[in-house]
Amino acid sequence: MTNPQTTAQPAPAKTRWWRTKKVRLAFTIIGVSLILLAKFSLAEKREVQQATTAAKQEITSYLVGDCVALGADGQDVHRTDCGTDPSFTVGAVLDSDRSCANANYISYDWTLDHHAVGRLCLVENLTAGHCYHPTASGKNLEQTDCAISDDKAYKVVQRFDSAAAQCPADTTTYSYPAPVRAYCLAPTAGSD
Structure with missing residues (x-):
């Protein structure tokens, strides 16, 4: 086998x-x-x-000296004629992490998806002899009747577009370094 x-x-x-x-x-x-x-x-x-x-x-397309207006809610800005009353003058265009020169400026933050990307420092562009009242947003102004009693309203007694502002003693000086501007403000006649 x-x-x-x-x-x-x-x-x-x-x-x-x-x-x-x-x-x-x-x-x-x-x-x-x-x-x-x-x-x-x-x-x-x-x-x-x-x-x-x-x-x-x-x-950055906004330049210092441009005139702008804010929407009724104070949330949007657009160019306007400098004769629009009330309106604002651009005092500075800044990065969002920088502050305006003083607290008198209206700081308008340019946002994108709730993140600030820039800031406009706005100066009120008001007319002497007119009275103004802040809107609910606090950023915008509206013209008001000077005879109406209103604790928040004020009258522009004088306007100076130079550094040599000499306001009367019974008024409050409200000034801006750029563009150089000063207002002499008084309470409205109705709030005396």
């Missing part, structure tokens, strides 16, 4: 866990997901940067 030689079959090669079809598919899905997420993140970041750049260009 012959001794049948059994040929030893090589043991099947063990497939490494990372080479299985399911794991390769999972890695592919994760890789594609990460690439897509990165693309969307970069696209969104680019979009925000473009919007911020456009907003900064828009705010």
Whole structure:
């Protein structure tokens, strides 16, 4: 009898866990997901940067001395004729982290998605002999009748567009360094 030689079959090669079809598919899905997420993140970041750049260009298009008006709610600004009463004169165009020269300026923050990107420092552009009352927003003014009793209203007795403002003793001086302007204010006749 012959001794049948059994040929030893090589043991099947063990497939490494990372080479299985399911794991390769999972890695592919994760890789594609990460690439897509990165693309969307970069696209969104680019979009925000473009919007911020456009907003900064828009705010810097305002020049010191330009006349502007605020919307009724004090939330939007637009150019206007300097004869509009009341209106504002741009006193400074600043980065959002800088303050206006003094507290008399109306600080208008230019925002984009609730983040300030710039600031306009506004000077009231008022007419001597007229009376004004602040609106509910506190940033805007409206003309009012000087005979009406109103604790918040005031009358512009004189206006100076120079540094040599000499207001009468019975008035309050309200001044701005740029553009140089001073108002002599008194309570309205009805609030005496």
